[in-house]
Amino acid sequence: MIATKRISFQTQGHCDIVDITSQVASKIAESEIKDGIVTLFVTGSTAGITTIENESGLLSDFKKMWDRVIPTDIPYAHDQAWGDGNGYSHVRASILGASLTIPFSNGKLSLGTWQQIVFVDFDNRSRTRQIVVQIMGE
Amino acid sequence: MIATKRISFQTQGHCDIVDITSQVASKIAESEIKDGIVTLFVTGSTAGITTIENESGLLSDFKKMWDRVIPTDIPYAHDQAWGDGNGYSHVRASILGASLTIPFSNGKLSLGTWQQIVFVDFDNRSRTRQIVVQIMGE
Amino acid sequence: MIATKRISFQTQGHCDIVDITSQVASKIAESEIKDGIVTLFVTGSTAGITTIENESGLLSDFKKMWDRVIPTDIPYAHDQAWGDGNGYSHVRASILGASLTIPFSNGKLSLGTWQQIVFVDFDNRSRTRQIVVQIMGE
Numbered sequence: 408m409i410a411t412k413r414i415s416f417q418t419q420g421h422c423d424i425v426d427i428t429s430q431v432a433s434k435i436a437e438s439e440i441k442d443g444i445v446t447l448f449v450t451g452s453t454a455g456i457t458t459i460e461n462e463s464g465l466l467s468d469f470k471k472m473w474d475r476v477i478p479t480d481i482p483y484a485h486d487q488a489w490g491d492g493n494g495y496s497h498v499r500a501s502i503l504g505a506s507l508t509i510p511f512s513n514g515k516l517s518l519g520t521w522q523q524i525v526f527v528d529f530d531n532r533s534r535t536r537q538i539v540v541q542i543m544g545e
Numbered sequence: 546m547i548a549t550k551r552i553s554f555q556t557q558g559h560c561d562i563v564d565i566t567s568q569v570a571s572k573i574a575e576s577e578i579k580d581g582i583v584t585l586f587v588t589g590s591t592a593g594i595t596t597i598e599n600e601s602g603l604l605s606d607f608k609k610m611w612d613r614v615i616p617t618d619i620p621y622a623h624d625q626a627w628g629d630g631n632g633y634s635h636v637r638a639s640i641l642g643a644s645l646t647i648p649f650s651n652g653k654l655s656l657g658t659w660q661q662i663v664f665v666d667f668d669n670r671s672r673t674r675q676i677v678v679q680i681m682g683e
Numbered sequence: 684m685i686a687t688k689r690i691s692f693q694t695q696g697h698c699d700i701v702d703i704t705s706q707v708a709s710k711i712a713e714s715e716i717k718d719g720i721v722t723l724f725v726t727g728s729t730a731g732i733t734t735i736e737n738e739s740g741l742l743s744d745f746k747k748m749w750d751r752v753i754p755t756d757i758p759y760a761h762d763q764a765w766g767d768g769n770g771y772s773h774v775r776a777s778i779l780g781a782s783l784t785i786p787f788s789n790g791k792l793s794l795g796t797w798q799q800i801v802f803v804d805f806d807n808r809s810r811t812r813q814i815v816v817q818i819m820g821e
Binding site: 411488498501539543 | 718719720733734735736738739740741743744745748752778779780783784785786788793794795797798819820821
């Protein structure tokens with residue numbers, strides 16, 4: 408059995424981190440599939456997806472890491488060509504990754520107690536975002 | 546067909562790298578599924594999973610990269626709030642990623658000759674760890 | 684239904700970025716599976732896979748990021764042991780990741796308009812590369 412669903416939400420950009428755990432769990436419940444995998448996919452090239460403990464100090468540490476490793480204030484050839492100013496957003500998104508696959512059993516996601524699913528918007532402006540949630544199992 | 550299994554092992558923390566290739570291969574053999582995908586998922590927010598050539602020099606290079614890119618000796622807001630001292634572990638885990646999906650055919654994982662599956666424990670202490678191994682196919 | 688296919692191509696190494704989007708789409712069309720997931724897996728330990736906007740300025744920004752974060756010109760223990768000079772290639776590959784899973788519906792990949800699937804060859808020489816393309820669905 409396969410169910411393809413979507414989650415849509417508003418983001419602020421600038422490394423906005425959105426916890427989508429409960430929305431993903433709801434989609435699995437709706438699908439009535441009990442055991443399988445959920446594949447989450449970010450449609451777009453300036454955002455990514457991962458898991459993290461959703462604790463405000465840690466979210467700030469995660470953002471600071473991006474500012475150190477892939478800075479906003481160095482020249483990007485993408486910006487010189489397109490003028491969007493979001494070259495760093497694309498580079499960050501490509502290294503974080505657009506897909507995440509999580510097994511579930513008896514309708515319950517295999518997450519740790521302190522582990523949440525987060526969408527990370529690296530773009531430099533507010534956007535409406537969409538994630539594909541595909542559930543496969545039995 | 547779906548089989549959900551678990552692998553459990555002891556780690557030392559401090560970027561301990563555990564080769565789990567043969568355990569994953571055993572779980573596929575046990576499942577009697579011949580063709581499909583195995584989804585490996587790290588339950589927890591201070592460890593990750595990837596593939597690497599399991600060669601001691603390279604494992605040391607990989608650890609040094611983490612010390613350069615996400616250092617242990619800078620301030621982390623997570624540590625100031627919780628006092629665990631493992632803020633860097635969480636940030637590393639989120640960028641490496643908690644899931645890995647590998648196809649297999651005729652019961653054989655699609656790995657290269659010099660490519661092993663490794664669990665990387667970024668935490669700052671010894672722990673008992675668990676990975677979910679979900680096998681889907683026919 | 685499961686279809687296991689392979690894509691093979693020549694690369695130049697040195698962070699050569701190969702857009703494989705149309706080849707992946709062709710394999711899905713050949714499979715006649717309409718809804719499901721495609722798992723792409725890099726067989727080998729010196730290359731990775733991700734999505735990016737295939738724009739020449741951005742590809743150059745992405746390459747420069749690797750040169751900053753995981754430099755070629757620092758000592759690697761792997762190189763001292765094996766003399767291949769590609770220690771940095773392995774480290775880069777392990778952090779980027781060897782697998783990518785993308786949902787598709789009605790035969791169409793869930794990619795954004797400016798989002799392409801790319802294979803990134805981090806090795807320091809030209810090679811023939813192979814990706815496993817496993818399609819699962821109905």
